[in-house]
Amino acid sequence: MKLPNITVEFREEESCALGRISITLILGMAAHIAWMYLFIFNGPRFFFPNLEEPGRLFFISSLVTFAIALLSYGIFLKQARTLFDSLEKRSRNRGVAAFLVFVSMVIMLFANFTGIAPHTCSLVAGVTSGIGSAALLMSYGVSSSVCDLPTITISISVALFIAMVAFVLVTKIGNTYPVVCILFTLLLPLAEVTCLKRCSHNLVDRLEFNGLTTPVHTIPFATHVCLPSIAFGIILGITRARVAHVPHDPAEYNDIIMFALMAAIFALAIMLGSMLFQRKNNNFSFRTMLPVSALLLALLVIPACNQMPYATFFLLGAYIMMEGCMWIFYSDISQTYRVSAFTVFGFGRGSLALGALTSYLLEINNVPVYDSTNNVAAFIAFAFILFSFGRSLLPTNAELRDTLKRGRMCPALISNDELALRDVVSMSKQAMRTIDDAQANVLKAGKAESGEEHPEDKTGATPKPSTATAHDGTHKQGIFKRKCSLVAETYLLSRKETEVLFLLAKGHNSAAIQERLYISAGTANTHMRHIYRKLNVHSQQELMTLVESTWVEE
Numbered sequence: 001m002k003l004p005n006i007t008v009e010f011r012e013e014e015s016c017a018l019g020r021i022s023i024t025l026i027l028g029m030a031a032h033i034a035w036m037y038l039f040i041f042n043g044p045r046f047f048f049p050n051l052e053e054p055g056r057l058f059f060i061s062s063l064v065t066f067a068i069a070l071l072s073y074g075i076f077l078k079q080a081r082t083l084f085d086s087l088e089k090r091s092r093n094r095g096v097a098a099f100l101v102f103v104s105m106v107i108m109l110f111a112n113f114t115g116i117a118p119h120t121c122s123l124v125a126g127v128t129s130g131i132g133s134a135a136l137l138m139s140y141g142v143s144s145s146v147c148d149l150p151t152i153t154i155s156i157s158v159a160l161f162i163a164m165v166a167f168v169l170v171t172k173i174g175n176t177y178p179v180v181c182i183l184f185t186l187l188l189p190l191a192e193v194t195c196l197k198r199c200s201h202n203l204v205d206r207l208e209f210n211g212l213t214t215p216v217h218t219i220p221f222a223t224h225v226c227l228p229s230i231a232f233g234i235i236l237g238i239t240r241a242r243v244a245h246v247p248h249d250p251a252e253y254n255d256i257i258m259f260a261l262m263a264a265i266f267a268l269a270i271m272l273g274s275m276l277f278q279r280k281n282n283n284f285s286f287r288t289m290l291p292v293s294a295l296l297l298a299l300l301v302i303p304a305c306n307q308m309p310y311a312t313f314f315l316l317g318a319y320i321m322m323e324g325c326m327w328i329f330y331s332d333i334s335q336t337y338r339v340s341a342f343t344v345f346g347f348g349r350g351s352l353a354l355g356a357l358t359s360y361l362l363e364i365n366n367v368p369v370y371d372s373t374n375n376v377a378a379f380i381a382f383a384f385i386l387f388s389f390g391r392s393l394l395p396t397n398a399e400l401r402d403t404l405k406r407g408r409m410c411p412a413l414i415s416n417d418e419l420a421l422r423d424v425v426s427m428s429k430q431a432m433r434t435i436d437d438a439q440a441n442v443l444k445a446g447k448a449e450s451g452e453e454h455p456e457d458k459t460g461a462t463p464k465p466s467t468a469t470a471h472d473g474t475h476k477q478g479i480f481k482r483k484c485s486l487v488a489e490t491y492l493l494s495r496k497e498t499e500v501l502f503l504l505a506k507g508h509n510s511a512a513i514q515e516r517l518y519i520s521a522g523t524a525n526t527h528m529r530h531i532y533r534k535l536n537v538h539s540q541q542e543l544m545t546l547v548e549s550t551w552v553e554e
Contacts, residue, residue, distance in 0.1 A: 065130025233355015
């Protein structure tokens, strides 16, 4: 009996590609998130247990400053970019931001143990903490916004898992040795500087088009991003408030730690599963993570699920997934539409902070929805209203495309040096025309006096002075980059596809692209296929011809 031949063929997913994972980005984000968990949840226990009222002032001032700083990044984009437009400025600002966060914790410790001006110290600590943490978070946003969507998903999901593991383990040790928790939390911001420097070197500094972004209509874009972010920020706030009510009885704490770790593993599995099976769909993270988060909160209606330590699993699982969902959402917008990370994360995370601030103000005013132990129904109903409201306000691809200023050159595309160079070239051309006219007049005068014809008169050519030839290479390179940017804008290439297009147009092969952009071979090939399909070309030579034939103003 002859059996039929069966061929099994594996084809890489066309819609997305997994890039090379940056370990330092994961560790840096994990350190930042772990610091937030440790200081938000454990601050009243370890850092300022004797400052109940000043502690509230600290949280309010920190959230207000944090939100204002992030929103300022989005509103004052041009000024914000100048803070990070060189390696020296980026390194300096990260160091200053980490130092401010460190100082804020030291100030709270000082006020707690000395009792000197607690309200003033809390206000100063809140402002410094908000400014420093906003700058650090923006640095992570810039690094993650240049990654491919699956890479972003894996990075943030693993970072959240590591942060939660660090949080529960350090908190457990802190129950016996509080100084260990304090020292670990103090050192986390300083450790972030090293991680940021390394991941920025691998992911951002080597890119040609890092500062070349698509301008947006500010009000429509902010509306589409801010409104759902505020709604989800309130949900995160009320979930955080419920987690903060976890009892710290050492007899129950081992069980709480176990369920917290189970929640982190569950959230990691859901986030990775949604990336693997739903990434072809728009807003794939919201299709899976939001319904699962809502379901976990809804299960708190069951009396057994609302008892500690079981409630820890449902609350932390929902909290982690919503955090990851929003981070993926902002990174996806910045990557897909080449919108500046300052704009996306500034408006997005700033609005998320406003939602958390609103939630905290409701909490300290004893609004019934926060009494999830005695009024679970109101808590769940309020959360579901916010879920529905936020989900309905999520922008579609068409709505986001309408907010882009198509056909406009990004202001960062023409630098001050290039503007000066264009002035030099223009002046050189003007001077050349002036000298040509003077030489022509001299030649005509000499011909009239001697009656002889000069060789220059026969050919119509005249000697021309040397121009700013030293700048020709830089000028041509600027024109070439503008051509690539115009092609990318015309065909709506993503941020990473624009980088690949630039290298392909310069004649680089796949191996060189992998090394330059810190991506895998499969990612490079997938981006090349996407570019060829969008540009309707079939070879690298056709792509080079298309870019070269694109007209831009010189």
